[in-house]
Amino acid sequence: MKPLPLLLAGGVLLAALQQQLLLRRPPRLLDLVSSSASSGPAALSLRFSRPMNRASLAALSSLNPTAPHQWLGSGDALRLLLTSQQPIHSAMALVIRGRDQRGLTLPPQRWRWDPRPRLLAVVPVDQGEQLQLQQRDGRWQPLTPVLEQITAVQPLGNGTGIALTTREAEGERLWLLPLQQSALQPQTAAKPEAVQAGRLQALLPEPLIFAHLSSNRRGDLLVQWSARALGRSITSFWAEGQQSARPEQLNLEASGPMQLLPEGAALVVPEIEGLSLRNLPGKPQRRQLLPGSRDLSSFCPVSGRALLVRHWPDFRRSLELVEPGLAPRQLWLGQDAVLSSACDRGGERVWLLLSHWRNAQHTRLLELNRQGQIVRERDLSGWEVEPGVPMAYDPTRQQLLLTLRPQGHPEAQPVLIPVRDLTLQPVQKGVRQSLWLPPG
Incomplete structure (x- = not known):
């Protein structure tokens, strides 16, 4: 039997050898996530196996087509932020190269990155309506079976699913449609992967009288709803990735629809006295009130705006x-x-859709700056706005999305409006509603 000191010395030598091998091992990219950005069209969050030299990443990495960008952060968690004000019209080839803080080289990482949202629409079909998605080549992909009537659609902010309500004979039903999609794919892939839709899942078992849906960038889901058997309104909250579990019931009184803040952790609650800001479960209770008769219209990308x-x-x-x-x-x-x-960024540019109080068919679109000055104006004569469908902004392609009905036509169309000149570009597709699906 070997003496104890010899065994201990062998263990120390083995540990030292393993440590030296680990130190000489090149750094690895552990996580890469595409996300929206408050000060630019898109961003990437990166996590490495060890602290990286940010300057080397900035010097050696590349984007094609070339787009102005900057690297932020320190250590093993960094962020690549697009800073260009030019629209993104195609996927980008991304090569990540650099060295860690010990000078060891990261093996080149090659990805295809497409941060553009996709066009999503409620489409009238035989026997009912269907949720469809426009693919990158312009073709339309059915996501759901044919349903009697789709009354509300709310994509989860992280792109992992779509919450929707349908109207049936006994009332409204609340569903979740899981999605598989990714804005990032290895360049070795033969072709970009299409969005994969799962099976519709019932989120609540009973028929509803009404339901209002809201989500944030984290993928949380908030639903205000009521059923005939209850006689009162209930607010249910599903945290990100927990839509298959029982929701948490929030004890909140509201005088109208509540909205989750895009960045998460809080929500806006309309009350008789005004609008209040409340924390979500897991955070200290907080209530900040803005008095007056006000409605929340839309959020800006910059937090808190x-x-x-x-x-x-x-x-x-x-x-x-x-x-x-x-x-x-x-x-x-x-x-x-x-x-x-x-609005764009922190409200540097704001777009406002107005209808004349005497003539509902007289609609105009304004672009305002932060000082409230009208920069551009577009008369929408000849078009009617589809009721209840809001305007949406895509910062990657710098274009607005409206659902408009040509006067005298039975069906509406998605209409893209580049903000550089506010020209109307109708998409030849009959729809009930159109909106953006965030990338996964």
Whole structure:
């Protein structure tokens, strides 16, 4: 039997040898996730096996087509942020190269990156309606079976699924359609993978009287709903990835639809006194109130920025930009009805869809700057806005999406509007509703 000191020395030598091997092992890319960005069209979050030299990544990595970008962060967690103001019209070839802080080289990582959202629509078909997705080549892909009527659609903010409600004889039903998609694919793949839709899953067993849906970028889902047997409204919350489990019931009283903040952890609650900001479960309880008769219109990409519609006693309305720690900034005031709005970054550019109070068919689209000055205006004569369908903004291609009906036609169409000139580009597809599906 070997003496104990010899065994201990052997163990120490083996540990030292393993440590030297690990130190000489090249760094590895452990995680790569595409995400939206508040100060640019898109971003990537990267996690490595050891702290990296950020300057070497910035110098040796590349994007094709070339796009201005910057590397942020430190250590083993870094972020690549696109900073270009040019629209992204195709997928990009991404090569990640660099060295760690010991000077060891990362093997080249080659990816195909496409951060553009996809066009999603409720399409009338024989015997009912169907949720369809436009593929990159322009063809339309059915995602659901034919349903009697689709009343609401809410993509999860992380692109992993779509919540929707359907109307049946006994009432409304709440469903989740799981999706498999990825904005990132290895360049060795023969062709980009198509979006894969799973089977519809019932989120609540009973028929509903109504349901209002909201999601955030994390993929959380908030549903305000009521069933005939209850006689009251309930607010259910499913955390990201937990849609197959029982939801958490939130004890909140609201005077209208609640909205999750895009970045997560909180929600906006309309109350009789005004709009309040509340934390989600797991955070300390908080209630911040903005008094007055206001409605949330839309969120801006920069955290804490939003557009509100204020109702005045003389029946005028105003559009306000809200920023943390500042009083609401009025951007527009008038008697027209505010149908919807959208904004870029922290509200540097704001788009406002208005309908004349006397003539609902007289609709116009305004672009405002932060000072409330009208930069561009587009008259939408000849088109009718599909009721209840909001305007959506795609920062990657810098274009708005509206669902408009040509006057005299029975069906609406998706209409793309590049913000460089606010020209209308109709998509030849009859729809009930059109919206963006976030990339996965």
